[in-house]
Amino acid sequence: MNDLWDINLGQENAVELLTKIYKSNRIPHAFLFSGKEGVGKHYIALQFAKLLNSEKEFKLDYSVQSKISNLSEPYIKLVIPLPRGKGESTDDSDVEKLPQEVLEMIVSEIQKKALNPYYKIEVERASNIKISSIRNVKKIINFNYDDIKYRFILIEDAHLMSEEAQNALLKSLEEPPKGIIFILTTPFEDHLLPTIKSRCWPINFSPLSSEIIKYILMKYFKYDKNIAHNVSFFADGSVTEAVHLIESNFEITIEKIIDVLRFSLALRYNSAIRIFTELIQDQSIDFVKQIIQLIMCWFNDALKDRLNLEDLHFEIARDTLEKFNHKFRKADIPDLIIRLEHILKGIDRKVGLNIITTNVIFEISTIAMR
Structure with a gap:
């Protein structure tokens, strides 16, 4: 196995397929890397770019490796969602009308991504990939670099291309110049x-294991071993989810979730609603979803504890699980999880957060009523 693949960070199947493609000497000119956010699509794309630009018999040019890691053009052309500038038209370049402070933010975010391939680039008001960005790509790929074996066009969050932008990309995907490889990454391939x-x-x-997430949190984000360990079980296989939990004061969040559960089961509705409201106040819809998923996770752990199973997510709160099962031995946990899933789906139907909060607490409290 090549040095570049020695640490594949949980994506053995993807790496195996890419290695077979490399050894076949029949390299496709376009790839679609699909999978949930924060599982290593960007990291593997860069490793693949390094592999294809290595010399025969896997001899590596470390200066080229460094340029690829640093997202340096012309080796890597990174395409990301960008905000719209004031008075910007489709005839303008993708950054022409952006103010200086926004340009500096974009440069800073890309630098962070170069240092940490698992970092999620966040640029304010950047909701789509502009058609002007795609037109710029079409110009760039026609530049001649005979001394470079392969150049990569890496389109992050490709699902954020408009239909117009996707159509503009089609011609380049059909007949790219020699040595140009497109890699589109997305968690939502159905939007393409x-x-x-x-x-x-x-x-x-694939989603990552908790051990891989823990390793990445410590290596790339420099998080403490204990917090990395605890949060890894709740990240749903995603480094991005894990980081979001940590940045949202994960340990306090878990404490408040348990308080919501405790007050709901004690039929103390006002206290439960107050804490739940404090927890989600000024937070994104995705965070609200995450809280409900964590509540469902707690009940799933309660079921595991009842069946004497291991591998609990809420190991740090095992005593609450044991107390619950002692007091509510006959609670129909699978039915409750199904009802909470139904509430979770309601978020996407634009149901008000006050209604969602009340419904979650009511469904939990029904256990104590039976």
Whole structure:
């Protein structure tokens, strides 16, 4: 196995397929890396770029490796969602009308991504990939670099391309110049046009294990071992989810979730609603979803504890699980989880957060009423 793949960070299947493609000497000109956010699509894309630009018999040019890691052009052209500038038209370049402070923010975010391939680039009001960005790519790929074996166009969050932008990309995907490889990454491949997907070689990425998440949190984000260990079980296979939990004061969040459960089961509705409201106040919809998923996770752990199973997510709160099962031995936990899942789906139907909060607490409290 090549040095570049010695640490594949939980994506053995993707790495195995990419290695076979490399050894076949028949390299597709476009790939679609799909899988949930924060599972290593960007990291593996860079490792693959290094592999294809290595010399024969896996001899590595470390200066080239460094340029690829640093997202340096012309080796890597990174395409990301960008905000719209004041008075910007489709005839303007993708950054032409952006103010200086926004340009500096974009540069800073890309630098952070270069240092940490698991870092999630966040640029204010950047909600889509502009057609002007795609047009810029079409110009760049026609530049001639005979001394570079492969150049990569890495389109992050490809699902954020408008239909117009995707159509503009099609021609380049069909007939790219020699030595140009496109890699589109997305957690939502269904948002891409069938014509885009049909022109890309699909590579699926799996959720990460808690051990891999813990390793990445410590290596790339420099988080403390204990917090990395505790949060890894709740991250749903995603480094991005893990980081969001930590930045949202994970340990306090867990304490408040347990308080919501305790007050709901004691039929102390006002206290439960107050704490739940404090927990989600000024937070994103995704965070609210995450809280409900954590509540469901707690009940799933309660079921595991009842069946004497190990591998609990809420190991740090095992005593609360044991007390629950002692007091509510006959509680229909699977039915409750199904009802909470129904509430979770209501968030996507634009149901008000006050209603969602009340419904979650009511459903939990029904256990104590039976």
